[in-house]
Amino acid sequence: xxxxxxxxxxxxxxxxxxxxxxxxxxxxxxxxxxxxxxxxxxxxxxxxxxxxxxxxxxxxxxxxxxxxxxxxxxxxxxxxxxxxxxxxxxxxxxxxxxxxxxxxxxxxxxxxxxxxxxxxxxxxxxxxxxxxxxxxxxxxxxxxxxxxxxxxxxxxxxxxxxxxxxxxxxxxxxxxxxxxxxxxxxxxxxxxxxxxxxxxxxxxxxxxxxxxxxxxxxxxx
Amino acid sequence: xxxxxxxxxxxxxxxxxxxxxxxxxxxxxxxxxxxxxxxxxxxxxxxxxxxxxxxxxxxxxxxxxxxxxxxxxxxxxxxxxxxxxxxxxxxxxxxxxxxxxxxxxxxxxxxxxxxxxxxxxxxxxxxxxxxxxxxxxxxxxxxxxxxxxxxxxxxxxxxxxxxxxxxxxxxxxxxxxxxxxxxxxxxxxxxxxxxxxxxxxxxxxxxxxxxxxxxxxxxxxxxxxxxxxxxxxxxxxxxxxxxxxxxxxxxxxxxxxxxxxxxxxxxxxxxxxxxxxxxxxxxxxxxxxxxxxxxxxxxxxxxxxxxxxxxxxxxxxxxxxxxxxxxxxxxxxxxxxxxxxxxxxxxxxxxxxxxxxxxxxxxxxxxxxxxxxxxxxxxxxxxxxxxxxxxxxxxxxxxxxxxxxxxxxxxxxxxxxxxxxxxxxxxxxxxxxxxxxxxxxxxxxxxxxxxxxxxxxxxxxxxxxxxxxxxxxxxxxxxxxxxxxxxxxxxxxxxxxxxxxxxxxxxxxxxxxxxxxxxxxxxxxxxxxxxxxxxxxxxxxxxxxxxxxxxxxxxxxxxxxxxxxxxxxxxxxxxxxxxxxxxxxxxxxxxxxxxxxxxxxxxxxxxxxxxxxxxxxxxxxxxxxxxxxxxxxxx
Numbered sequence: 001x002x003x004x005x006x007x008x009x010x011x012x013x014x015x016x017x018x019x020x021x022x023x024x025x026x027x028x029x030x031x032x033x034x035x036x037x038x039x040x041x042x043x044x045x046x047x048x049x050x051x052x053x054x055x056x057x058x059x060x061x062x063x064x065x066x067x068x069x070x071x072x073x074x075x076x077x078x079x080x081x082x083x084x085x086x087x088x089x090x091x092x093x094x095x096x097x098x099x100x101x102x103x104x105x106x107x108x109x110x111x112x113x114x115x116x117x118x119x120x121x122x123x124x125x126x127x128x129x130x131x132x133x134x135x136x137x138x139x140x141x142x143x144x145x146x147x148x149x150x151x152x153x154x155x156x157x158x159x160x161x162x163x164x165x166x167x168x169x170x171x172x173x174x175x176x177x178x179x180x181x182x183x184x185x186x187x188x189x190x191x192x193x194x195x196x197x198x199x200x201x202x203x204x205x206x207x208x209x210x211x212x213x214x215x216x217x218x219x220x221x
Numbered sequence: 222x223x224x225x226x227x228x229x230x231x232x233x234x235x236x237x238x239x240x241x242x243x244x245x246x247x248x249x250x251x252x253x254x255x256x257x258x259x260x261x262x263x264x265x266x267x268x269x270x271x272x273x274x275x276x277x278x279x280x281x282x283x284x285x286x287x288x289x290x291x292x293x294x295x296x297x298x299x300x301x302x303x304x305x306x307x308x309x310x311x312x313x314x315x316x317x318x319x320x321x322x323x324x325x326x327x328x329x330x331x332x333x334x335x336x337x338x339x340x341x342x343x344x345x346x347x348x349x350x351x352x353x354x355x356x357x358x359x360x361x362x363x364x365x366x367x368x369x370x371x372x373x374x375x376x377x378x379x380x381x382x383x384x385x386x387x388x389x390x391x392x393x394x395x396x397x398x399x400x401x402x403x404x405x406x407x408x409x410x411x412x413x414x415x416x417x418x419x420x421x422x423x424x425x426x427x428x429x430x431x432x433x434x435x436x437x438x439x440x441x442x443x444x445x446x447x448x449x450x451x452x453x454x455x456x457x458x459x460x461x462x463x464x465x466x467x468x469x470x471x472x473x474x475x476x477x478x479x480x481x482x483x484x485x486x487x488x489x490x491x492x493x494x495x496x497x498x499x500x501x502x503x504x505x506x507x508x509x510x511x512x513x514x515x516x517x518x519x520x521x522x523x524x525x526x527x528x529x530x531x532x533x534x535x536x537x538x539x540x541x542x543x544x545x546x547x548x549x550x551x552x553x554x555x556x557x558x559x560x561x562x563x564x565x566x567x568x569x570x571x572x573x574x575x576x577x578x579x580x581x582x583x584x585x586x587x588x589x590x591x592x593x594x595x596x597x598x599x600x601x602x603x604x605x606x607x608x609x610x611x612x613x614x615x616x617x618x619x620x621x622x623x624x625x626x627x628x629x630x631x632x633x634x635x636x637x638x639x640x641x642x643x644x645x646x647x648x649x650x651x652x653x654x655x656x657x658x659x660x661x662x663x664x665x666x667x668x669x670x671x672x673x674x675x676x677x678x679x680x681x682x683x684x685x686x687x688x689x690x691x692x693x694x695x696x697x698x699x700x701x702x703x704x705x706x707x708x709x710x711x712x713x714x715x716x717x718x719x720x721x722x723x724x725x726x727x728x729x730x731x732x733x734x735x736x737x738x739x740x741x742x743x744x745x746x747x748x749x750x751x752x753x754x755x756x757x758x759x760x761x762x763x764x765x766x767x768x769x770x771x772x773x774x775x776x777x778x779x780x781x782x783x784x785x786x787x788x789x790x791x792x793x794x795x796x797x798x799x800x801x802x803x804x805x806x807x808x809x810x811x812x813x814x815x816x817x818x819x820x821x822x823x824x825x826x827x828x829x830x831x832x833x834x835x836x837x838x839x840x841x842x843x844x845x846x847x848x849x850x851x852x853x854x855x856x
Contacts, residue, residue: 020704024697095847098705102697109690117683124682128673131686132666135693139662142700147655198659202652 021092023151024101026141028162031085035164039089046087047096050103053083057107066117070175073115077171080107081164105138108163112183115170119179126183133187134166136194144198148205153197160190236280236647239353240406243330244284245277246321247306249297249337250314250509251371254502254541258293259338261300262545269338269545270297274304276343280350286324287337288317288511317511318421325414331357331407334512338538339401340548344561345534349404351647354654357409358382358527359516360402362536364395370503371538372398373513375520376723378710379703382526384723387514388507389432391439391722397528400536401512409524416518419718420511435721440504447496448489452481455488502540521715533560562587565645567637572796574806578637585634586641596643599635600656606632607664611671614816621675625668626817632664633809661805665692668812672821684825691832692808695839702843778848785842803835 027035042049060068060076068076084104092100109131116127137160145151161169173182249260249270260270270287277285285306289297294310301308311317325332333350341360349360359382361375374395375385385399386392405413423429428436456476476484492500519526535555539545565586566579589599606628613625639657643649666689673685716723789795800807811831815824 019708021701021708024701024704092705096844098701098843098847099698101701102694105697106690106694109686109693113683113686113690116686117679121677121679121682124679124686125673128670128682128686128689131689132670135662135666135689136659138693138697139659142697143655143658147651147658202655206652 019092020145021097021101022088023145024142025088025104026101026138026157026162027085027088028160028165029158031088031162031164035085035088037089039086042086042089045094045096046090046092047094047099047103049087050084050100050107053080053087054103054107054110056080056083057111061110061114066114068114068118070171073111073118073174074171077111077167080111081167085164104163108134108167111167112170115174115179116183118174122180123183126180126187129187130170130183130190133190133194136191140194140198144201148201150201150205152194152201156194156197159193236347236351238281238350239649240331240350240356240404240408242282242333242350242404242406244324244328244332245282245286246324246332246334247273247277247285247287247337248317248334248509248512249287249289249293250311250317250511251336251338251506251540252502252509253338254498254543257296258289259506259540260289261293261296262338262539262542264340264545264549268300269340270300271304272340273335273337274300274306276341276346277306278304279343280346282333284330286320288320313424314509314511314514315421315424315426318417318424318514321511321515322414322417322421325405325410325417328410328414329407331410332405332413333402334405334515335402336510336512336538338540339536340539340545340552341400341402341531341536342534342552342555342557342560344557344564345529345531345536346402347647348531348534348564349402349529351649352529353649353651355404355527355529356406357519357524358404358529360400360531360536361528362398362400362531364397370499371506371540372400373510375399375516377528379706380527381707381710382516382520382528383710383713385513385516385520386723387517388436388510389428389514389721390517391435393722393724399513399516400531401538403512403516403519405519405524409519412519412522412524413515416522416718417515420514420518423719424514429719431719431721436504436507440500443500443503444489444492445485447492447500448485448487451488451492451496452485455484506538506540518718521718523711523715525711532564534564562645565641567640570637571799571802571804571806573810574637574804577810578634578806582634582637583641583645586638586645589638590642590646594642596639596646596648597650597653597656599639599642600653600660603632603635603639604660604664606635607660608667610664611667614668614671614821615674617675617677622816622820625671626813629668629809629813629816633806636661636664665805665808665812669825672812672816672824676821681821681825684822684829688825688828688832691829691836695832695836698836698840698843776849778845782845782849801835801838803831807831 025031039046039049057076057080060072060079064072084107087100112127112131112134113124116123116125119126137156140152160166170183173179176182247260247270249258251259253259253262255262260273261268264272274285274287283305285304286309287297287301287306288309288311291310291312294308298308309320311320321334333346345360349355349358359375361377362372364374373386374392375397376383376392376395377397382397384392384395386395423432427433516526533555534557535548535552537544537548537551539548562583566583570579610625610628610632613621613628615621636657639653643653669685669689673682789798808828811827812824815827
């Protein structure tokens, strides 16, 4: 019940984007509030911004590897979050905008793998678990909006924080030395919450009168 | 109850129709060759209308309306009454459309509108009416898909109908054939009423002059191509006569271009008897065809219309007694059960799925389907197998890897079976589609986790997570590319219903330049627009004096894509192209083989290498397509 006001606030202040593509970005409140406002002023294609962010992050991963210091990790992740966050500012209408959600996925998952690798074997396993839970979130976003016709509940956007909040959080956990345990715990909680929301939505949906979904081609097999 | 189904036909449970379809409108206004309506042509002791009404009853449709003309009323009344259908007698197409508008305006459910004289197997109708993936849509065939001469063309983009033709509307770059069965879901019924009303108004007192010209020009095109055929026949018999005289071959002098054109036009004016009456029948059938008019109306009102292909099922529109009798023989060559099973296998599967799974999985599907096993139970069973495989992998023992590999294979087989059972038994559901998609990912990623646990090394965990990332990354490229494509298609403006051609004529004119002779030949294979026919006829006059223009230079990306498509004709190469994209079957095959024979390390190295190549390959293709602005076109 303590999250109830936050839900309405989030929905009022940071409304969900209109297009499917922008929904697939899975931005959190931070980007929807700050990134959009700042990014609007930058006259550059959104994809270019996101690629600048990813290039910096992956350059750091390639150079520093699993010996990177916490400071380097923090700087590289901040760089990515900054640029990729700004990419939310302009409408995703240009012809290469379809590459954006993929770039955000690879940035987040890549950073998590890096953090896990720095910690060691248990860290890598924990990163895998966390990425698997996040993958459920991301696929669910697509499958439910496409098949059911309604994307997952809006409060999940706030509760899961978006990639923009999760990435700095992961860095903080690394700095605190909490990585394998905290990653496993977050993965477990996220998994439970996400599966519960999906089950709930289908229970509600199958009780509703039969409607139809738009047939898709065999993409995503 | 389930065992009752072992002897299948006749007592099948009624299927669940999607789109809340409650009403059938049968259009019985096309003339047959014997003076009466085509719907009254004899069929197995009754007539074609009896057959169509029987199908509607089998599909569970109770609210059935038959639209016909005053002069056909007597021929059809008995059939309609026997089936409890309402006969709606209308004087002309404008009244037909007004009738449909009225029915739709007062309707609470969805409609299926079809020609009463279409001869089609039930399975094909079920494929359209029961699939929840198609709210509103049509029964279609491929471009050369045996639509015959009474079927009209349309164009699809990402499975959505973006242009359709009628007697008075032309379609550019057609890529499919509309088979005269239109499904309109309850949610789109308001648009149907509006479109029918507008069409009725436009058709009042006969079609508008622009429409009339469109049809006249098209008929002229058919006439010219029939003239060409007649001229060829004439030349052939002249040559045969020469040869019969014992002279040398090739003696027959070639015709001067002008003489050729003159003779061809002459023959086109006075076609041989059967050709002339076929042409007449074709034109009158077109003039009565309100089903395709309604389809054009819906497409141009931006209603989302899907498409299901008739595939192996029998379909024809036979407006003559002879053709009906022919159909009565041919239809029995299409074993409906077998076609149904065959079409339960998805069309566009990859190499491994097609040759190592689908070859036998359909029989498992049939067995399960006949025993009433639900597709969702199969999906869950497949997940259990997948999780068991992951557990076996996690042991880290050689036996575990081998057992896991076998389980992974069967888990993938049942993953194919669930969809096949759903299609075979027509038990589609949205929840099933979701469950299938989510569990596919779960199984694959659980196998990664199992292998990584089995190997228990930091490096393998990193590779497993990297593969998960790569796969998600690729999927999001797919999803997003599809989403933008669909949005672009949805936002493309449609011309008004009153406009005959479906787009600006400039582009078409461009295409009709070039060498002349193949031009009219090509026109007979598709709907020629007024402009094309006119231009072709004009070109013909001064053909001898004009040099063919060089084709317009194409952009590099278009040329690469064109070449890439041509490669599809090389036998076997299409499979290689499919494998290059690393589809799900190939991914499971890699897990299966490398885990059983080698080690998790090898599995992940193979997956990552092949996956990266596939990423590069598909992204290059998409970038080219984006550059060429071909994205709105299928393929």
